Amino acid sequence: MITLTQTEMTVNDWIKTKDCPIQRDTVRHSKLALQNNLSSFSETHRSVSAAKVKGEDIYKLDGHTRSYLWSLGKLQIPNENLKVDLYIVDTIEEVKSLYKQFDSKYSVETSSDKLFGAFKSFGLIPESHLLISGGINSAIATLNKTSLSRLDIYQNIELYIEPLRLIDKRMYTSRGFPRGIISGLIATVMMNGEDSLYFWDRYASNEGLKNGKNRDSVQALTEVVDQYRAGGKTSSNAHFINDLFGKSIWCFNQAQDYFFSSYVRVYDTEKYLKLLSDKYHK
Numbered sequence: 001m002i003t004l005t006q007t008e009m010t011v012n013d014w015i016k017t018k019d020c021p022i023q024r025d026t027v028r029h030s031k032l033a034l035q036n037n038l039s040s041f042s043e044t045h046r047s048v049s050a051a052k053v054k055g056e057d058i059y060k061l062d063g064h065t066r067s068y069l070w071s072l073g074k075l076q077i078p079n080e081n082l083k084v085d086l087y088i089v090d091t092i093e094e095v096k097s098l099y100k101q102f103d104s105k106y107s108v109e110t111s112s113d114k115l116f117g118a119f120k121s122f123g124l125i126p127e128s129h130l131l132i133s134g135g136i137n138s139a140i141a142t143l144n145k146t147s148l149s150r151l152d153i154y155q156n157i158e159l160y161i162e163p164l165r166l167i168d169k170r171m172y173t174s175r176g177f178p179r180g181i182i183s184g185l186i187a188t189v190m191m192n193g194e195d196s197l198y199f200w201d202r203y204a205s206n207e208g209l210k211n212g213k214n215r216d217s218v219q220a221l222t223e224v225v226d227q228y229r230a231g232g233k234t235s236s237n238a239h240f241i242n243d244l245f246g247k248s249i250w251c252f253n254q255a256q257d258y259f260f261s262s263y264v265r266v267y268d269t270e271k272y273l274k275l276l277s278d279k280y281h282k
Helices: 011-016 026-033 064-072 092-106 111-121 129-133 136-143 153-169 179-204 217-230 238-253 269-280
Strands: 003-009 047-053 058-060 082-089
Touching: 003 011, 011 064, 011 082, 026 064, 047 092, 058 092, 082 092, 111 136, 111 153, 129 153, 136 153, 136 179, 136 238, 153 179, 179 217, 179 238, 179 269, 217 238, 238 269
Parallel strands: 047 082
Antiparallel strands: 003 082, 047 058
């Protein structure tokens, strides 16, 4: 059962209060807030909400951006204590549930916000350009055989978090990685572990090889993506995403020293996802 009480805190105590485990990208949002709702002082800044797990810690439910800006001295500090609506809960999952309600009420949480929060809940702060700016949400939606609008990234991230940690360490940029290719990247790392990254390192570095009319699988996949771009095919179209996903799997499965001139085929993605499911849900 969740109960609500009221209390007060100093700004310093609020700054020290733990952020919600799935809190979005506060630094990015603080820059926008200083130009909009936090551009000048208001008494409403004194009102914040938090949740306390019985016998454990208190977590912010809102006011993360204000806390960050107060800590930097970029936002005027109120003369009086903060008024805190404090929710008493039994579990950390209830804290996360309340946070989602507060965040949807007071701000527009983008797919990037949700992904950052999901990463943060597992201790992953992405550093690579690919994980920060790429279509990770769409790729995971493809792997879950659902649409982006139906994807609950908070519920689905756990299965992918370790492969994504490995990928993040490679510091790939998003160049050459439309959404279907990202699906293939994640899926092959899930299936084959870190050994799969030899192929993707070469792909990301544009190290495919050609021998006359023949080319290796890395070069073949590079040419596939170039053709899609030249044809103006959108990376947000579900058909094209799945097509690139299937072609990336087919290219990956070819021997590294195999050169061919034939067309790149589309691997049966349903079959591949079934293999992944069998591996992870034994």
